[in-house]
Amino acid sequence: MNTNLPNLETFRDEIRLMTLKELHQLGFGHYGGSLSIVEVLAVLYGEVMKVNPRNPKWEERDYFILSKGHGGPALYATLSLKGFFPEEILYTLNQNGTTLPSHPDRNLTPGVDMTTGSLGQGISAAVGVALSHKLSDKGNYTFSLVGDGELNEGQCWEAFQFASHHKLNQLFVFVDDNKKQLDGLTKDIIDPLDFEEKFKAFGFYTIKVDGSSLKQIYEAIEKGKAQNDKPVAIILDTVKGQGVPYLEEKENNHHIRPNQEDETAILAAITQLENKLGKAVT
Amino acid sequence: MIQTPQSYEFDKIEMRQVYANTILELAKNNSNVIALEADLMSAISTNKINGQIPKQLINCGIMEANMVGVAAGLALTGKIPFLHTFAQFATRRAFDQLFVSGAYAKLNLKILGSDSGVTAEHNGGTHMAFEDLGLVRLIPNSHVFEVSDGTMLGYMLRKVEKEYGIHYIRTIRKNAVKLYDENEVFETGKGKVLREGGDVSLIASGIMVAESLKAADLLHKMGIDATVIDMYSIKPIDIDLIVKYASKTKAVVTAENHNIIGGLGSAVAEVLSEHCPTRMRRVGVKEQFGQVGKADYLKEFYNLTVKDIIDAVKELKIK
Numbered sequence: 001m002n003t004n005l006p007n008l009e010t011f012r013d014e015i016r017l018m019t020l021k022e023l024h025q026l027g028f029g030h031y032g033g034s035l036s037i038v039e040v041l042a043v044l045y046g047e048v049m050k051v052n053p054r055n056p057k058w059e060e061r062d063y064f065i066l067s068k069g070h071g072g073p074a075l076y077a078t079l080s081l082k083g084f085f086p087e088e089i090l091y092t093l094n095q096n097g098t099t100l101p102s103h104p105d106r107n108l109t110p111g112v113d114m115t116t117g118s119l120g121q122g123i124s125a126a127v128g129v130a131l132s133h134k135l136s137d138k139g140n141y142t143f144s145l146v147g148d149g150e151l152n153e154g155q156c157w158e159a160f161q162f163a164s165h166h167k168l169n170q171l172f173v174f175v176d177d178n179k180k181q182l183d184g185l186t187k188d189i190i191d192p193l194d195f196e197e198k199f200k201a202f203g204f205y206t207i208k209v210d211g212s213s214l215k216q217i218y219e220a221i222e223k224g225k226a227q228n229d230k231p232v233a234i235i236l237d238t239v240k241g242q243g244v245p246y247l248e249e250k251e252n253n254h255h256i257r258p259n260q261e262d263e264t265a266i267l268a269a270i271t272q273l274e275n276k277l278g279k280a281v282t
Numbered sequence: 283m284i285q286t287p288q289s290y291e292f293d294k295i296e297m298r299q300v301y302a303n304t305i306l307e308l309a310k311n312n313s314n315v316i317a318l319e320a321d322l323m324s325a326i327s328t329n330k331i332n333g334q335i336p337k338q339l340i341n342c343g344i345m346e347a348n349m350v351g352v353a354a355g356l357a358l359t360g361k362i363p364f365l366h367t368f369a370q371f372a373t374r375r376a377f378d379q380l381f382v383s384g385a386y387a388k389l390n391l392k393i394l395g396s397d398s399g400v401t402a403e404h405n406g407g408t409h410m411a412f413e414d415l416g417l418v419r420l421i422p423n424s425h426v427f428e429v430s431d432g433t434m435l436g437y438m439l440r441k442v443e444k445e446y447g448i449h450y451i452r453t454i455r456k457n458a459v460k461l462y463d464e465n466e467v468f469e470t471g472k473g474k475v476l477r478e479g480g481d482v483s484l485i486a487s488g489i490m491v492a493e494s495l496k497a498a499d500l501l502h503k504m505g506i507d508a509t510v511i512d513m514y515s516i517k518p519i520d521i522d523l524i525v526k527y528a529s530k531t532k533a534v535v536t537a538e539n540h541n542i543i544g545g546l547g548s549a550v551a552e553v554l555s556e557h558c559p560t561r562m563r564r565v566g567v568k569e570q571f572g573q574v575g576k577a578d579y580l581k582e583f584y585n586l587t588v589k590d591i592i593d594a595v596k597e598l599k600i601k
């Protein structure tokens with residue numbers, strides 16, 4: 001891990017930059033929940049997952065299902081940087097006739113493994129993929145990402161019971177625990193109590209990490225892979241709007257249609273990342 | 283009889299503001315009124331009334347199926363639950379709960395399904411309901427309305443509070459074209475004739491009412507006089523009115539921001555084929571899922587424009 005950390009940091013910054021640029025180009029969108037998944041995407045696609053951008057449907061690949069589908073822009077930035085499709089496509093995000101809709105669509109975008117956006121449904125499909133690989137004695141991993149608000153949905157907990165009962169140890173569930181859902185703080189709407197305790201009670205091998213730490217996320221995945229009788233839950237302690245301090249502090253940062261002040265801050269964040277990456281290249 | 287063309291201006295108040303204001307009024311007047319939300323309060327503006335009726339406005343979180351079940355329990359004990367979420371979550375997502383815990387148990391639920399059809403715009407296919415009217419229409423004894431402006435939405439909300447049963451109201455969230463003044467009355471099972479013409483009857487609901495009025499203006503210039511009916515009450519539907527105008531005009535075109543299967547077009551076709559077989563065309567979504575895009579783009583994509591209505595009329599009129 002240590003040798004690759006600088007590369008991963010660059011990849012993370014690039015994903016964050018491209019996510020901001022595509023959302024900024026569109027003029028509105030799910031900034032908060034896209035930014036809080038940048039680090040986990042960087043670790044997965046930069047280091048962990050077996051994928052083939054020239055053959056997105058490669059059978060030996062690891063699967064990724066973004067159950068919190070509204071984080072699509074960050075996934076698209078990642079897939080584009082990996083070479084699944086050209087950068088220009090990013091700037092068609094969510095526009096008339098696009099192949100990058102607000103919520104991922106497996107029939108439109110190379111590299112998108114499942115159609116999501118109706119919260120709670122993607123995680124069941126991820127469980128199904130993991131089950132299928134297990135039944136076929138195949139080694140593919142399935143990585144899935146749910147929102148902390150999304151975990152309100154009962155279907156998620158149905159999926160977890162099933163995964164645990166069937167000992168789907170090649171299934172990883174990441175929880176983007178960014179403390180907020182659409183209308184505000186999760187603790188004010190439906191108090192999540194303790195996710196770690198809940199996942200343990202549901203029979204998961206559970207680890208909680210700092211969701212902004214590439215190293216911690218990577219090491220948690222390694223630990224998860226080392227055990228072989230339980231599905232793995234990795235609780236990512238994140239901040240909605242992660243990595244852009246102004247957006248982290250903005251109260252209503254789920255879906256943003258930038259006002260003048262937001263606009264200035266977003267442009268500044270873009271410039272800052274561009275400068276940083278410019279330095280990294282030379 | 284031809285009325286002077288209207289200006290088709292958008293109402294100054296958004297539909298969601300009407301919903302929030304009316305819920306506040308109903309809740310203040312009746313402590314049994316309980317509004318339930320599923321993490322979409324800020325989308326329908328009830329976040330603005332949140333502090334004022336703390337015991338009567340509950341955010342259930344992202345749990346649509348549970349919300350319908352909880353509403354059934356509230357209704358069981360005499361409360362009058364008003365539930366809101368986007369139309370597809372209110373129907374597709376929680377259909378069995380609505381069917382069994384709501385309707386089959388004969389309980390009293392008021393449901394607002396918002397962001398109807400193409401007005402879901404940038405949320406795309408997962409969020410775009412073209413099926414909700416059909417789904418709720420299938421439930422025995424359900425009442426199904428699609429409102430076309432803010433006056434009507436406010437009226438219907440006040441009306442269904444006093445009636446027992448499953449009442450589903452479909453709406454857009456933003457500004458609708460203003461069609462009615464504040465004193466208008468809307469009965470269940472009635473349509474509103476907005477314009478009279480002897481050559482064809484345009485029967486529409488929701489955003490397609492204004493489109494039909496615009497189509498009627500253009501048709502008039504082509505020498506075709508159209509009747510325009512706002513059929514906001516899709517179930518029960520106004521059989522007498524449909525039969526009356528079908529007999530008179532001998533041609534019917536329906537227009538809806540919904541799949542042509544299951545919604546207004548189906549309901550009108552059922553009436554006509556049993557009571558007054560008449561040549562008709564259905565303008566609406568045909569065998570398609572939703573997608574992202576601006577409403578105007580989507581209207582064109584799904585053939586929901588003024589031109590599509592006119593083309594359908596021409597097709598019928600060329601004998």
Ligand SMILES: Cc1ncc(C[n+]2csc(CCOP(=O)(O)OP(=O)(O)O)c2C)c(N)n1
Nearest residue numbers: 033117118119147148149150180181182321
């Ligand atoms: C079934 C369903 N209900 C409602 C919505 C509308 N919606 C989109 S995002 C969201 C909040 C999600 O919160 P969370 O999972 O915490 O996501 P994040 O904080 O990462 O953005 C809601 C209610 C939806 N997409 N699907």
Ligand SMILES: [Mg+2]
Nearest residue numbers: 148149180181
């Ligand atoms: Mg969240």
